[in-house]
Amino acid sequence: MSNDNKKISLAVVRRLPRYYRYLYDLLQSGVTRISSRELSEKMGVTASQIRQDLNCFGGFGQQGYGYNVQNLFNEISKILGTDHRFNVIIIGLGNMGHALANYENFKKRGFDIIGIFDIKPELIGTTVNNIKVMHMDELDEFVKNNRVDIGILSVPYGQTPAIADRLGRLGVKGLWNFSPMDLKLPYDIEIENVHLSDSLMVLGYKIDSKMKK
Amino acid sequence: MSNDNKKISLAVVRRLPRYYRYLYDLLQSGVTRISSRELSEKMGVTASQIRQDLNCFGGFGQQGYGYNVQNLFNEISKILGTDHRFNVIIIGLGNMGHALANYENFKKRGFDIIGIFDIKPELIGTTVNNIKVMHMDELDEFVKNNRVDIGILSVPYGQTPAIADRLGRLGVKGLWNFSPMDLKLPYDIEIENVHLSDSLMVLGYKIDSKMKK
Numbered sequence: 001m002s003n004d005n006k007k008i009s010l011a012v013v014r015r016l017p018r019y020y021r022y023l024y025d026l027l028q029s030g031v032t033r034i035s036s037r038e039l040s041e042k043m044g045v046t047a048s049q050i051r052q053d054l055n056c057f058g059g060f061g062q063q064g065y066g067y068n069v070q071n072l073f074n075e076i077s078k079i080l081g082t083d084h085r086f087n088v089i090i091i092g093l094g095n096m097g098h099a100l101a102n103y104e105n106f107k108k109r110g111f112d113i114i115g116i117f118d119i120k121p122e123l124i125g126t127t128v129n130n131i132k133v134m135h136m137d138e139l140d141e142f143v144k145n146n147r148v149d150i151g152i153l154s155v156p157y158g159q160t161p162a163i164a165d166r167l168g169r170l171g172v173k174g175l176w177n178f179s180p181m182d183l184k185l186p187y188d189i190e191i192e193n194v195h196l197s198d199s200l201m202v203l204g205y206k207i208d209s210k211m212k213k
Numbered sequence: 214m215s216n217d218n219k220k221i222s223l224a225v226v227r228r229l230p231r232y233y234r235y236l237y238d239l240l241q242s243g244v245t246r247i248s249s250r251e252l253s254e255k256m257g258v259t260a261s262q263i264r265q266d267l268n269c270f271g272g273f274g275q276q277g278y279g280y281n282v283q284n285l286f287n288e289i290s291k292i293l294g295t296d297h298r299f300n301v302i303i304i305g306l307g308n309m310g311h312a313l314a315n316y317e318n319f320k321k322r323g324f325d326i327i328g329i330f331d332i333k334p335e336l337i338g339t340t341v342n343n344i345k346v347m348h349m350d351e352l353d354e355f356v357k358n359n360r361v362d363i364g365i366l367s368v369p370y371g372q373t374p375a376i377a378d379r380l381g382r383l384g385v386k387g388l389w390n391f392s393p394m395d396l397k398l399p400y401d402i403e404i405e406n407v408h409l410s411d412s413l414m415v416l417g418y419k420i421d422s423k424m425k426k
Contacts, residue, residue, distance in 0.1 A: 010415075010419075013415055013418050014411075014415055016415075016418070017408065017410065017411035017414045018408070020414070021393065021394075021395075021408075021411075044397075079418065080417060081418060081420075081421040082414070082417075086417050094312070094315075095308065095311045095312035095314075095315050096312040096316075098308045098312070099308035099309040099311070099312045100409075101308075102307075102308050103309075103409070103410075105393055105409075105410045106410060106413065109410050109413065110414075110417065111413060149417075149420060150413075150416060150417075150420070173420045173423075174416045174417075174419065174420045175416075176412070176416055180234065180318055181234075182231075182234075182256075182257075184257075188423075190416060190419040190420050190423065191416075192412050192413070192415060192416040192419075194409070195230065195231070195234075196313075196316070196318075196407070197230065197316075197318045197319060197322050198227075198230035198231065198234075199389070199405050199407055200319065200322065200324060200363075200389055200405070201229070201230045201233070201293050201294075201295070201322055202223075202226055202229075202230065202405060203363060203387045203388075203389055203403060203405040204293060204294045204295075204299050204323065204324070204362075204363075205226050205229070205292065205293055205294060206223075206226075206403040206405075207294075207299070207362060207363070207387045207403050210386075210403065
């Protein structure tokens with residue numbers, strides 16, 4: 001069933017990678033079908049939430065049969081775009097840039113890192129995980145000569161807005177920002193801000209609130 | 214106003230670190246009060262969402278005055294536990310472990326990394342960001358002799374469940390897991406799973422769905 005004409009809410013989209021992971025694991029274990037109740041127990045979500053989410057893009061379960069795991073996985077993969085590849089560059093080869101350059105999971109999910117950029121002379125010309133490290137001076141030329149879908153920003157806080165702006169002007173389609181700020185740009189560009197500390201603070205809250213009980 | 218007797222929903226709690234960041238920036242800029250409308254424009258959230266969220270923990274704005282930024286910041290800090298310190302250890306000093314050990318933002322938010330554990334002989338006894346690297350064999354002793362609130366898991370995928378189990382048995386109160394799996398443990402332990410690829414997949418979706426328009 002095609003989802004091309006449907007608008008899926010971002011709240012549902014944000015839950016899709018989780019379905020993707022669980023369905024992938026089920027396929028690996030040889031499970032071919034699953035009921036919303038079984039999936040709900042595995043994922044710790046209500047069965048009605050699951051039915052509601054999956055109905056959004058035509059993943060209808062059959063009464064007494066449940067969902068076909070492969071079909072559902074294919075459909076979610078298609079929506080998430082893992083049926084094609086995204087070209088990604090990393091800006092900033094500090095510790096986080098290094099970690100991201102070596103993160104094998106991205107390739108599995110459809111993201112190919114095709115270049116890394118930094119300014120430190122000792123890094124330029126080296127490779128990390130077989131990816132060439134280039135100088136920031138080469139960035140504009142590189143983006144003009146290659147299809148760059150996504151720029152990963154793992155640069156110091158203060159430099160983030162200017163580099164984000166430069167990538168926006170160069171026509172990169174999306175930014176994945178690791179600086180603890182909500183980037184906004186006056187370009188037609190999609191942005192996901194990763195706020196690691198936020199997640200750690202939520203963990204701190206959960207620990208505290210349990211101890212108060 | 215005290216929030217000790219109130220139960221705040223986890224959905225609201227997950228939004229609090231974002232308020233925390235924006236209010237912190239406002240304080241830095243010398244802003245002393247702000248209306249829900251102004252805050253809503255800055256944050257890209259509806260004013261009614263903001264009023265609803267802040268009412269949850271007694272952050273009542275005054276008609277014609279708005280919110281007192283300092284009071285609101287203090288109240289949110291208190292709820293998030295930044296008025297006291299959390300002791301944190303990192304398990305696994307690969308690229309991600311290195312990045313996290315050097316991430317200065319954690320200290321600012323109330324999290325002190327007091328030890329790092331790995332198994333590679335060449336790492337043991339070194340320091341990263343002034344934090345001592347110890348062997349995994351020393352873990353149990355260390356946790357018994359120090360208050361360890363949170364364990365950060367930045368170990369290979371396959372080793373994650375066993376090490377998580379070990380920390381659970383040792384009585385660590387919370388886990389911050391960077392392996393792409395939803396950890397569940399039979400202990401009284403809070404877990405936050407960080408799924409970096411999920412956020413990248415959502416970015417991929419946003420880029421795709423714009424191109425289909």
